[in-house]
Amino acid sequence: MEGEAVTTSSSAQVIPLHRDGGGPGRGQAPRPDRDAPVVLFPGGSAGTGPAAEQDRLGRLLTFLAHRLTGDFTVDEFGFDPELTETVVLPPLRLLYDRWFRVETHGVENLPLDGGALLVCNHSGVLPLDSVMTALAVHDNHPYHRHLRMLGADLVFKTPLLGTLARKSGQTLACAPDAERLLGAGELVGVWPEGFKGVGKPFSSRYRLQRFGRGGFVSAALRTGVPIVPVSIVGAEEIYPKLGDLKPLARLLGLPYFPVTPFFPLLGPLGAVPLPTKWHIEFGEPLPTDAYDPEAHEDPMLVFNLTDQVREAIQQMLYRRLSQRRSVFKG
Template sequence: MEGEAVTTGSSAQVIPLHRSRDDEAQPAAPREHDAPVVAFPGATADTEQQEQGDPLARFLTFLRHRLTGDYTVDEFGFDPELTDTLVLPPLRVLYEKWFRVSTHGVANLPAEGGALLVANHSGVLPIDSVMTAFAVHEQRARHLRMLGADLVFKTPLLGTLARRSGQTLACGPDAERLLRAGELVGVWPEGFKGVGKPFSERYKLQRFGRGGFVSAALRTGVPIIPVSIVGAEEIYPKLADLKPLARLLGLPYFPVTPFFPLLGPLGAIPLPTKWHIEFGEPIPTDGFAAEAEEDPLLIFNLNDQVREAIQQMLYRRLSQRRSIFRD
């Protein structure tokens, strides 16, 4: 139901995402950077600032909040403090040291307000979506609310972690509620067709579906930001697909790469390719008539426009690349 939330702890705060016009005059709901800190004897503003810069102190503060229930969880199960403390720091090693991600077009990311980020998908495992979310947080100090396939949320532990880190099911109503609440929402329209495509099809965008993400953007009037990711295609070069085994395991595909399953768990280590994530110029959607969201021709044209923008960004970036392992 609208406004309901999953909470953890005895006094955890709930941040409702949906706001009515009457709410606009009220102070904004606290975000992760404004989360209240439990006051202990001798605590001062200076010590709180030190905690923000000290990983150990920040972790201890996190533990205090878990014990006292003094933390926020929104109606989708998103726990920003847990994400900032436990999920994002380990990803920094992948982002900075392993994939050495370079970002481009950061100015196209809004500092506030809603926007829909649409990106290409690849790499056998959806590491590209996680790295994009990290890039957004690193560059804009905002969380990217990613829309995921139902397989993610049906997987034990992974589904819970996905919810806690801000992901939700890829469906129109959830996307619209997040966008109306002023969130950055990420979608990868190629789905499993993109992330599981063979190495021979790298950097060739697959079908974008029926334009559901375009409808969500039109209904909420937020801009669509095309995103291209170069480097993820080569982390697991997929040579074949063991379809019978995939069906047996209930997976969309079972990849065969030069190292997996031949080397077992070692074959699951991604190659340290050099990544480039580029945020393209926003495509506005707020200038269309109210009934535009029901116009299939308009939806098709916008869908194709976004897809073509991403494909051209990929080609341009690839033409400038000298090696898959360095700039």
């Protein structure tokens, strides 16, 4: 199934996907240096005081002017970079910086430009881990690249959420969309555990679930992009899932209806995530460009690569957990 672009005003421009997904020059991102300059980007948290506030207000007014005149662009999937950076990312940074206090590791393993497939573990009842990973990539990459996330069809069937997901760069988790994005030089994020991972019970935390049939490996092999394993520690504990009200889930058309120590007991208050300390680590890339063009048709190779990526993420999780002193302090 192909991605559908979100319709904008008649004046808005639809731009093709760019093969150059980042800054000039290929390679991996350099290791951050203590003396590196602070880069301000739209909606960013860097900078305080009247000057910074005035700058943010100016950016917001510019954004509103572009909305009124239709002077903005979306790509063929409906991705709206200006809306994402001005409206979507700023509130997420409050969670990222102040609530979860996310620390990132291994940013140098992200390519400066060109396509790459980021494969991540999934957890937390609600998929906050995916949006936090996208924000980690954008705010820590030298060129502030956007992570194009592959989402379940439930996301795009949900009113308002589906439209917002499209506008912020997400698309359906299917091979054609993934390959088009990767072939265009984009960073693509996938969570192959799906609902089995994000909705698993608290007793199974940090134990990776089945990675499906390896569709993500086939997409990487077809396009010759590296696979970057990503581990996320801290998301498992934001909503400790103790049970599942399956009849209610079926009634609402949901994969599960979680019972946590606070939800549904405390109502809306129970939906507030616990302020756990997060660590997002980007592992060593696994290159795929050395394989034959028909390699994606070899089921044994796909299985072995899938298992290799899964094992790499599991070991990253175990290593990070062994270093963690506290769920809330890191």
